Amino acid sequence: MDRSQKKELVSSMREALQEAKLVVVTQQHGLTVEQATDLRRRMRDSQAQFKVLKNTLAQIAVKETPLEGISHLFKGPTALAFSQDPIGAAKAAVKFAEANEKLIVLGGYMDGQVLSPSSIKALATLPSLDELRSKLVAVISAPATKVAVLLKEPAAKVARVLAAKSAQG
Secondary structure: OOHHHHHHHHHHHHHHHHHOOEEEEEEEOOOOHHHHHHHHHHHHHOOEEEEEOOHHHHHHHHOOOHHHHHHHHOOOOEEEEEEOOOOHHHHHHHHHHHHOOOEEEEEEEEOOEEEOHHHHHHHHHOOOHHHHHHHHHHHHHHHHHHHHHHHHHHHHHHHHHHHHHHHHO
């Protein structure tokens, strides 16, 4: 990779990381191609991206940005997971790391704060934004459903009485 390609990679990574709601720093030792493909697929399913970067390029990408606080985590074979969903990258990374000891969650960054590995794991246990939305819709629509059933019930009783009377004769 020549110098211009590196500059382009660093600038695109800087932009992507600054736009991300969550950045998870991981360390990977000896993932097979199949495992790496599985991890990337899980990240895509969580609307997250997973990028392996040289540490020097990652440090340059976060230099003089709010993300500079995570640069001390860039040691060894580093990879970054990042997403627009505040917990998507955390869920995918933690779930994969629990099943595969070759991936280690080192920490992360969210809303101006550097996160510890335990904070990332705590984020991963939260329901996703879509799950929260569906629960909220269920809670909001439940009273309306009950009201509709109650309003419909007296008419149903009258219809059953009329049907019983007509059956008698």
